[in-house]
Amino acid sequence: MLVGSRERNVGIVSYGAYVPRFRILPEEIARIWGEDGNAMKNGLMIYSKSVPYPDEDVITISVEAARNAIKRGNIDPEDIGAVYVGSESNPYAVKPSGTVVAEAIGASHFITVADYEFACKAGTAAVQTSMGLVASDMVKLALAIGADTSQGAPGDALEYSASAGGAAFIIGGEKIIAKINNTFSYTSDTPDFWRREGQPYPSHGGRFTGEPAYFRHVMTCAKELMKLQGTKPEDYDFAVFHQPNGKFPTRVAQQLGFEKKQYETGLMTPFIGNTYSASMMIGLAAILDIAKPGQRILAVAFGSGAGSDGFDITVTEEMSNFNRKAAPTVKEYVERSELLDYGRYAKFKGKILMKE
Amino acid sequence: MRAVAVIGIGDTRFGELWEHSLRDIGMQAGLSAVGDANIAGEQIEALYIGNMSSGSLIDQEHLGALVADYSGLAPLHLPAVRIEAANASGGMALHEGYIAVASGMHDIVMVAGAEKMTDVADDEIPAIQMTAGDQQWEGISGATMASLYAMMARRHMYEYGTTREQIASAVVKNHKNGSLNPVAQYQKAITMDTVIKSPMVADPLGLFDCAPISDGAAALILAPMEIAKKFTDKPVEIVSSFAATDTLALHHRESLTRLDAVVHASRRAYKRAGIEPKDIDVAEVHDAYSIGEIMNIEDLGFFEKGKGGPATLEGMTEINGVVSVNTSGGLKARGDPMGATGVAQAVEIVRQLRGEADRRQVSDAEYGLTLNVGGTGGTAVVHIFRRV
Amino acid sequence: MSNPRYWRENPSRYNLVGMRCENCNTVYFPPRAICPKCRRKSLGKMKSYKLSGKGKVYSYTIVHEAMPDFALMKPYIMAMVEMDEGVKLTAQLVDCDPEKVSIGMRVEATLRKLGEEGNSGIIRYGYKFRPV
Numbered sequence: 001m002l003v004g005s006r007e008r009n010v011g012i013v014s015y016g017a018y019v020p021r022f023r024i025l026p027e028e029i030a031r032i033w034g035e036d037g038n039a040m041k042n043g044l045m046i047y048s049k050s051v052p053y054p055d056e057d058v059i060t061i062s063v064e065a066a067r068n069a070i071k072r073g074n075i076d077p078e079d080i081g082a083v084y085v086g087s088e089s090n091p092y093a094v095k096p097s098g099t100v101v102a103e104a105i106g107a108s109h110f111i112t113v114a115d116y117e118f119a120c121k122a123g124t125a126a127v128q129t130s131m132g133l134v135a136s137d138m139v140k141l142a143l144a145i146g147a148d149t150s151q152g153a154p155g156d157a158l159e160y161s162a163s164a165g166g167a168a169f170i171i172g173g174e175k176i177i178a179k180i181n182n183t184f185s186y187t188s189d190t191p192d193f194w195r196r197e198g199q200p201y202p203s204h205g206g207r208f209t210g211e212p213a214y215f216r217h218v219m220t221c222a223k224e225l226m227k228l229q230g231t232k233p234e235d236y237d238f239a240v241f242h243q244p245n246g247k248f249p250t251r252v253a254q255q256l257g258f259e260k261k262q263y264e265t266g267l268m269t270p271f272i273g274n275t276y277s278a279s280m281m282i283g284l285a286a287i288l289d290i291a292k293p294g295q296r297i298l299a300v301a302f303g304s305g306a307g308s309d310g311f312d313i314t315v316t317e318e319m320s321n322f323n324r325k326a327a328p329t330v331k332e333y334v335e336r337s338e339l340l341d342y343g344r345y346a347k348f349k350g351k352i353l354m355k356e
Numbered sequence: 357m358r359a360v361a362v363i364g365i366g367d368t369r370f371g372e373l374w375e376h377s378l379r380d381i382g383m384q385a386g387l388s389a390v391g392d393a394n395i396a397g398e399q400i401e402a403l404y405i406g407n408m409s410s411g412s413l414i415d416q417e418h419l420g421a422l423v424a425d426y427s428g429l430a431p432l433h434l435p436a437v438r439i440e441a442a443n444a445s446g447g448m449a450l451h452e453g454y455i456a457v458a459s460g461m462h463d464i465v466m467v468a469g470a471e472k473m474t475d476v477a478d479d480e481i482p483a484i485q486m487t488a489g490d491q492q493w494e495g496i497s498g499a500t501m502a503s504l505y506a507m508m509a510r511r512h513m514y515e516y517g518t519t520r521e522q523i524a525s526a527v528v529k530n531h532k533n534g535s536l537n538p539v540a541q542y543q544k545a546i547t548m549d550t551v552i553k554s555p556m557v558a559d560p561l562g563l564f565d566c567a568p569i570s571d572g573a574a575a576l577i578l579a580p581m582e583i584a585k586k587f588t589d590k591p592v593e594i595v596s597s598f599a600a601t602d603t604l605a606l607h608h609r610e611s612l613t614r615l616d617a618v619v620h621a622s623r624r625a626y627k628r629a630g631i632e633p634k635d636i637d638v639a640e641v642h643d644a645y646s647i648g649e650i651m652n653i654e655d656l657g658f659f660e661k662g663k664g665g666p667a668t669l670e671g672m673t674e675i676n677g678v679v680s681v682n683t684s685g686g687l688k689a690r691g692d693p694m695g696a697t698g699v700a701q702a703v704e705i706v707r708q709l710r711g712e713a714d715r716r717q718v719s720d721a722e723y724g725l726t727l728n729v730g731g732t733g734g735t736a737v738v739h740i741f742r743r744v
Numbered sequence: 745m746s747n748p749r750y751w752r753e754n755p756s757r758y759n760l761v762g763m764r765c766e767n768c769n770t771v772y773f774p775p776r777a778i779c780p781k782c783r784r785k786s787l788g789k790m791k792s793y794k795l796s797g798k799g800k801v802y803s804y805t806i807v808h809e810a811m812p813d814f815a816l817m818k819p820y821i822m823a824m825v826e827m828d829e830g831v832k833l834t835a836q837l838v839d840c841d842p843e844k845v846s847i848g849m850r851v852e853a854t855l856r857k858l859g860e861e862g863n864s865g866i867i868r869y870g871y872k873f874r875p876v
Contacts, residue, residue, distance in 0.1 A: 021839060053838065054816040055856040059869065063855045091867055100869060104758040104855055106794075347816060356863070482811055490834075492753065493774055496858055497870070498807070498814045498836045503822045506805035514803075514847055558822070559806040607824050607832040612803055 001135065001182050008135045011176035011313070012169050014073025014322075017285040018064035019165040019272050019333040022051040024345045026160045032342045033155045040160050045246025049163035049273025051340055052149045054348050056164070058087045059097045062147045063104045065168035065278075068327035069143070070105055073170055073177075077106040080170070081139025083113045084129060086122025086146045086277045088195070088202075090115060101145065112139075119193060120242055121303025122146060123167065123277040128183055128309055130171035141172040148276035153201035154351060161245050163273025165333075167281035177319045178288060178297070181312040182229055186221040193304035204304075210248070213306045218242065218252050221308035222300045229312050233257035237295040240266030240283040242302035244274045258298075265290065266299075271334045277303075284313075286330035291315045357458045361584035361591035361744070364393020364577035365703045370691030371541040373571040378414055378472040379426045385573035385696075386427055386468055393577035394587050397429060400577075401462040403436035406449030406469035407695035410438075412484045414475050423468065442488035443644060445469065446698025447599075447728025447737030450576065454597040454739075457578050469699030470573035481569055488731035490605035502566055504606045504732045505645035506558035511612040512647060513560070515662070520560055522665030524551040526649040527564055527688055529674055534685025536715040541570055541691030551646075565646040570691035574700035581744075590710040592724075596625035596740040606732040613662075617736035618655040618727060625738040626657070629723075633657030636679055636740070637721040638708045640701035642729035643686040652727055653681060656738075680718040683708060698728035702739060709743040746861075750868050755792075757870035760853055762831065764793035771795070771829040797853035798876070799827035806842045813859025821845055825873055839874040850876040 001010050025048050027037030041047060052061070062085050070077060083105075085097040098113035116122040116129075123146015130142030147166030152159030171180075192213030195202035205213075218241055226232065233239070239258045241249040246269050253263040266283035269275075275282055280301040287297055297313040328336075346352050366388025368381045376384075382405075390397055405423050410416045420436035441448040446469030453467035473481065482502075486495035489504060512518045528548050534540035546564070554562035577587075584591035600621035603609055610616060626632060633656060641656070643649035650664040658679050659667045667673065673681035684690045684704035687697055705724035707713045724741040753774070755761040762773030766789040767782040773795060779786035804823040807814070814820055814836070821837035823845070837845060838856060851873040858868040 053856075055836075055838065055858075055872070057857060057867075059867075060854075060856050100758075103754055104869075106759060479812070482809065486811070492749075494834045495811065496750075496868070497822075497834050498811055498820065498858075499822050499834050500807060500809060500811055502809065503805045503807045504834075506807075507803040507822070507824050510805060510847075511803040556806070556808040556819070558808065559819075561805075605834070607834050612824070 001180060003135045009173050009176060009179065010131050010135045010171065011179035013141060013172035013175055013177065014069045014075060014170040015168065015285050015288055016065045016068025016072060016327050017165070017167045017282050017330050017333065018061050018068065019050050019282070020052045020056055021336050021338055022053060022340050022348065023048040023337045024051055024340045024342065028342050029160055044160055045250065045270050046161050046273055047270050048337070049161060050165055051345055051348055052164040056149070057091045058085070058089055058147045058149055058166070059091055059100045061149065061164065061166035062097060062101045062145045062168065065147065065166040066101055066105050066143055066145060069168040069170050071326040072323050074323065075141065075170060078108045080107045080141045080143050081111050082130060082133050082142040083107060083111060084116055084126035084142070084144050086116035086118070086126040087148050088117055088119055088122060088276055089148045089150045118307060119304035120244070120276045120279055121301040121307055121309050123281050124301040124309035127169055127171060131180060131183060134171050134173050141170055144169050144171060146277035146281040148278055150276045151201055151349065158202065158204065161274040163275050165272060165275035165278045165282055167278045167285050169281065175318055176316055177322045178313050178315050181314055182225065183309065183311050184221060184225040184228055185307060185309045186217050186224065187307035190306040192306055209304070213304060214244070214248055214302055215252060217306050217308040218300050218302050219256065221310040222256055222298065225310040225312060231312065235296060236262060236298045238265055238287045238291065238297045239263045240280055240287055240297065240299045242280045242300065243267060243269035243283060244279070246270040268330060268334065282330055289324060289329040289331065291319065293317045293319050358460060359581035360454050360457045360578055360594045361581045362576050362594065362702070362706050363579045363584050363587045363591055364389045364395065365575070365706050366392055367539055367574040367700055367703050368572050369539050370570045370572035370693060372474050374474065376571065378410065378416070378470055379422065381472065381571060381573040382423055382468060382470040383426055385470065385575040386466060389466065389575035389577050395464060395577060397427060398432060399464050400429065400434065400466050402434055402456055402465045404449040404453040404465060404467045405436065405438045406446035406698055407438050407471055408440060408442055408445045409484050409487065409694065412487070414472055441735045441737070442730030443694045444698055444728040444730035444735040444737050445695040446700070447726065447739065448698065448735070450699060450702055450739060451597045451599050451737050453578050454594055457580055463583070464577065464579045466575060466577055467699060468573065468575040469696035471693035471695040472571050473569045473693060474571050478569055494605055500558065502561055502645065503558040505647055506561045507606065508612050508651065508732070509560055509647040512651065515613050516665070518650065518665035520552055521548060522669045523565065523646050523650055524548055525669040526643060526646045527551045529668065530643065530682050530686040530689045533675065533683050533716060534689025537685050537690060540685040540689050541568055542685070542689045561645055561647070567644045567687035567692035570693040572691055572693035572696045572700065574696050574703045576699060576702055591744050592706045592709045593742045593744050594739055595742045596628040596738070598624040598628070599735065599737045601735050602733055604731070604734045609733070613651065615651060615655050615729065615733035615736060617733050618652060618729065621736045621738040622656045622727070625740050629740045631723060636723050636725045638680040638683060638705060638718045639725040639727065640684060640704050641681055641686070641727045643682060643688050644692055646688065648729065649682065649686065656725070656727060675716060676718055683713060683716040683718060698726070698737060701726040701728060705741050709741055747866055758855060760795035760797055760871060762793050762795055763790045765790055771831050773827070773831045773833055795827050795829055799825040799851055801845060801847055801849045801851060802826040802832055803847060804837065804845045823873060825851055836872045837874065838872050852876050
């Protein structure tokens with residue numbers, strides 16, 4: 001990546017993901033709210049979504065994903081100089097998730113930590129910051145996490161998709177398994193989806209979340225990044241986008257000129273739902289789980305509010321030495337599942353009004 | 357060291373005593389014991405009060421002063437102290453009272469145990485019971501006292517083939533005994549089926565494997581043997597009084613199926629008394645959970661390790677069996693007001709050795725034993741009594 | 745709120761940091777100042793030691809009457825885990841069907857929520873175990 005006038009090696013040194021094992025089906029949600037389960041399922045292209053256990057939250061999910069990354073990369077946690085957790089469902093409104101993660105991975109106390117918020121692209125914002133710290137030689141390694149356990153309002157369309165999961169990327173300048181050739185962002189103040197302080201559930205602008213928000217920002221970011229890099233869709237082996245449902249990323253991929261064989265590996269939402277800040281990152285992890293040296297990836301996240309962070313990535317030779325088996329792959333997490341009925345789902349998600 | 361005798365006993369009914377406060381039940385048991393000993397209150401030289409959790413249950417500490425005060429003894433300014441050893445508080449209070457008399461420090465002392473558990477909602481009890489375990493490393497991790505005993509049961513079944521029925525037979529026996537005890541919380545016999553089919557608390561222990569939440573108090577008057585006959589023609593001698601500890605957390609023990617604190621305390625007690633386990637005619641043991649009785653009768657040396665289950669199922673611990681265990685109904689049927697239990701056990705043994713146990717009477721009972729255990733076995737207190 | 749009481753145990757709760765007696769090499773968890781075997785000889789020889797996180801089930805139970813912080817998960821599995829280092833500890837077993845627990849089953853540690861001091865208090869995290 002060009003930093004000023006110098007070419008710097010920055011990229012992913014290791015990665016890990018985590019998806020809780022419980023699932024609920026759209027048909028079951030629809031059954032409660034008197035809607036057409038099949039229509040919801042097919043309309044969203046979501047066949048099941050992940051649900052966290054009552055003792056899981058963004059912090060425990062982040063720790064799990066981070067520990068997986070550390071195991072695979074055989075990382076010395078004391079080499080990590082920064083920890084960033086991007087989420088919109090942090091357990092605390094004030095008190096960082098990042099400090100618990102740093103403590104739980106055995107990082108040194110001489111590090112910088114912060115939590116990020118930008119709806120679903122909080123995790124990639126963390127990645128970009130990490131890249132800057134590494135490229136400027138401020139830190140040797142930085143840990144960027146995107147994780148969420150987002151709530152969908154009962155009976156709302158988002159209840160069918162809002163799920164739980166996390167992905168952790170360790171960014172560094174050496175022993176890179178996937179080089180980030182460049183990163184590019186497109187941002188504007190577009191209120192497509194938001195949650196006011198104190199509100200338990202988010203609000204959204206319905207169809208306004210499509211064209212003016214998701215599509216405009218993802219398309220613009222992707223096109224400008226490819227222009228900058230002098231690339232065309234055919235130059236990529238994989239493309240992965242923010243995936244709030246199965247339909248949006250499929251449509252945007254096709255509109256940009258990508259084919260199914262390029263975007264299907266990274267499309268995880270149909271199986272696990274929308275993991276918000278982890279959404280694109282889990283898709284990217286699924287790609288890295290099988291990618292070979294030399295293969296190229298276009299990865300574009302989207303966060304409501306709104307913005308897109310894009311990354312042009314090339315898998316390196318170092319990937320052949322990478323110990324992927326040290327942690328479960330995204331596919332293994334997807335396959336590990338236990339179905340819930342709506343009652344247990346509501347209990348796990350804290351949607352039932354309990355006595356204080 | 358002088359010989360020590362029990363010259364008076366007293367107790368309240370055990371159960372949900374809504375109308376009575378801790379002060380009420382403490383007084384009731386104390387006055388009863390004083391009357392039984394034919395002494396005047398002013399002859400008491402010191403008070404030893406066993407209580408586990410008055411702070412959490414009724415927001416009250418400083419029970420020594422409270423009991424002395426409400427006994428009408430405040431003007432005498434006598435020494436009084438609350439002894440705490442979790443569920444073994446009662447037994448430990450007796451141990452301290454015994455030492456005071458045996459050493460010559462005091463002549464006549466009162467030992468009392470009292471607990472008022474129903475002044476808090478029952479869902480607060482599990483956390484309070486866990487203060488007897490390792491709160492930081494067992495309680496916070498999600499363990500309840502029942503779950504810790506359940507893990508002991510599971511391991512006992514795994515190592516010795518002990519069955520659910522064998523464990524449940526202790527409960528059936530204790531309820532039968534309780535039905536013969538006018539002060540017992542539960543005075544109804546129950547069937548094996550009821551025990552085995554009861555709602556699960558922590559598998560394999562069900563509701564009927566667990567001692568109830570109870571209020572109650574019991575008291576003893578101790579005196580040196582050399583003057584005991586002045587007060588009663590049926591003094592009962594305390595021939596041994598020993599306490600022992602083990603690790604606080606169950607997971608740090610050498611074995612999950614043996615309470616080393618019980619083994620050590622009882623071995624020293626038998627040695628001091630100059631007797632063997634088989635010489636014990638009647639024993640009150642700590643069945644806060646049914647598996648507790650199975651393990652206690654092994655660790656006390658009544659039966660070989662691993663044979664406690666079959667022995668109980670075969671009736672060897674019934675009234676007038678090989679050794680009569682928990683003739684009072686045990687903690688399960690008599691009730692378990694935690695700090696009072698250890699003293700109540702002694703009251704039953706004294707009744708037995710005096711021949712006053714009515715329909716529960718063990719014939720020709722000469723030696724009796726009480727075993728009071730704290731938590732999952734972090735403390736054990738053993739007393740051996742002898743008919744004089 | 746007892747924040748300091750929980751906070752000072754974070755290394756043990758998050759990372760299973762115990763102690764090893766350099767005199768006899770026994771590993772202890774949680775950390776303690778003195779080795780019960782070596783006593784005086786262990787003074788100054790007790791060093792911080794991070795357990796591997798791996799062990800096997802020594803005993804277990806299915807809890808139906810829960811501790812307050814665990815109410816949403818009942819019935820839940822409590823296990824006594826014998827760590828590979830020899831020391832045992834008590835923890836919840838998660839990601840496991842109650843029908844499938846068995847003595848001797850291999851398990852590994854994971855970080856989960858242990859509880860919270862009500863809606864406005866601190867959230868406590870610590871070790872639980874899951875089948876390998």
